[in-house]
Amino acid sequence: MGKKQDYFVGVDLGGTKLLAVVFDEAYAPLGRAKEKVGKSRDNEAVLEKMVEVIGDALDDAGVKRGEISAIGIACPGPVDFENGVVLETPNLGLENFPIRDRLSADLDVPVFLENDVNAGTYGEYVSGAGRGFRHIVGLFPGxxxxxxxxxxxxxxxxxxxxxxxxxxxxxxxxxxxxxCGQYGCLEAMASRTAIAKDLVALSTTGSAPAVYKKAGSDFAAIKSSVIDKAWRDGEPAVVDLVDRAARHLGIGMANCVNVFNPELIIIGGGLVEKLGAPYIEKAESAMREHAMGRLVSIVHVKQAELGDDSTVIGAAALAREHQS
Ligand SMILES: [Zn+2]
Structure with a gap:
């Protein structure tokens, strides 16, 4: 007996945008919709917007509401995934919001909630760079x-x-x-924020003229593209700084190799998409230098393949697994 096609929706509740994508069983995207969400929205306003964006994505896909089997929501910050509660999202102002049950009641469909980085890593596992691997560490500097x-x-x-x-x-x-309040975390050494902070200092003291020309000493203007350009142009102070961040990332990777014995490390996010293979190679070589030889010898390092879609695919896949 033929079974009808199942459809799944992944929703990415980002710091500034709300993205919903409708997928078929093979995680091919059938339709999508995106909306800006302003700061300091309250729980109810975000829920309302979410229902609207999901509706728009379904229209775009030509799929009816009753045809969806499950919805997965990915959201930044800590979540209580067992109870489907968003604990807090600093940028959006959500707090202790039982979004799973509320959305599920509104749309009459099973809903699953997960942290966005977990969902992104899972998306790469089911449909991106991680296909075929079972032991994976995902790292996303941003x-x-x-x-x-x-x-x-x-x-x-x-x-x-x-x-x-x-x-x-x-x-x-x-x-x-x-x-987070601690000192010397990997994030404080190798995130885009850490690099941009160092670049502000270099730019202000005249050690990075190319950065100064593009962004002055404005932290917010030092985007991944500015970092990438100055690095590729070989501005010496910038090369030192970005190489050091790559090395720190590689040392973080080495620690993960020693603790988890993964076969694959996936590196992704906007900064890595810009800096690309040369940056990943630097991080990888630091990893190989610092990890235990017998563990690191089997490790593959790959760039994430799905971009922003990894999060919605992962959310949809997790919702699919948890629907029963
Ligand atoms: Zn920290």
Missing amino acids: TGLGGGLILDGRLFRGATGGAGEIGHMIIQVDGRRCG
């Missing part, structure tokens, strides 16, 4: 430095859903202060 773990073919969440905070692995005792 505003922060997100991490995700696939161990033995499953997303590893730890005792309370908080596992994978690889960005807060301390790699320099008494090092630079991190946003």
